[in-house]
Every structure is written in structure tokens, then in C-alpha cells.
Amino acid sequence: MSDSGRKCLRCLLRDLAEEDQRDLKKYLDAIRKEDRAPEAVVEKRLEICRGCEKLTEATCEACGCYVEFRAAIKDGRCPKKKWDRGDL
Numbered sequence: 001m002s003d004s005g006r007k008c009l010r011c012l013l014r015d016l017a018e019e020d021q022r023d024l025k026k027y028l029d030a031i032r033k034e035d036r037a038p039e040a041v042v043e044k045r046l047e048i049c050r051g052c053e054k055l056t057e058a059t060c061e062a063c064g065c066y067v068e069f070r071a072a073i074k075d076g077r078c079p080k081k082k083w084d085r086g087d088l
């Protein structure tokens with residue numbers, strides 16, 4: 001949540017305070033190299049998430065995941081089919 005107490009819409013964890021990013025880093029580090037999506041693919045997916053109405057405080061309201069974690073998985077999928085493993 002932002003300093004003003006309002007929800008941060010269209011934010012990724014990387015945009016939030018450092019302490020809010022710790023869990024994400026732990027989850028990302030746990031993904032095996034062979035299961036990771038290429039960085040360029042992750043960034044394309046996250047660009048789509050940033051424009052999505054379901055993104056609130058770095059979390060996808062459609063699935064409850066941190067989008068940066070979902071986007072980092074090679075076989076990851078958007079629950080609303082805005083991006084898919086075969087698309088990017």
C-alpha cells in the first residue's frame with residue numbers, strides 16, 4: 001500500500017517499498033532455471049499486466065498471485081487469457 005494508505009493500482013512489487021519485495025525475491029529464487037521464462041518474455045507479460053484492470057498492489061485479483069511471480073514461470077498463464085505461454 002502506498003504511504004497515503006491508498007491502494008496502488010497498476011503497480012508491480014518492484015514499484016513498492018523494499019520490504020514488500022522480500023517475499024517475491026524468495027519465491028523467484030525458488031524457481032528452477034529450466035522453469036523460468038526468458039527475461040524479455042517476463043517483461044512483455046508484465047507490460048500487459050500493468051495495463052490490466054485486475055492488477056492491484058502487484059497482485060492479480062483474478063488469481064491472487066503476485067504477477068511478477070506468475071509471469072516469471074515459463075509455463076505461466078494469465079487467468080484472463082491476456083497472455084499465455086504460447087503467445088510470448
Ligand code: SF4
Pocket residue numbers: 048049050052053054055059060061062063067070077078079080081082083
Ligand atoms: S495475470 Fe492477466 S488478469 Fe492478472 S493482472 Fe496480469 S493480465 Fe491481468
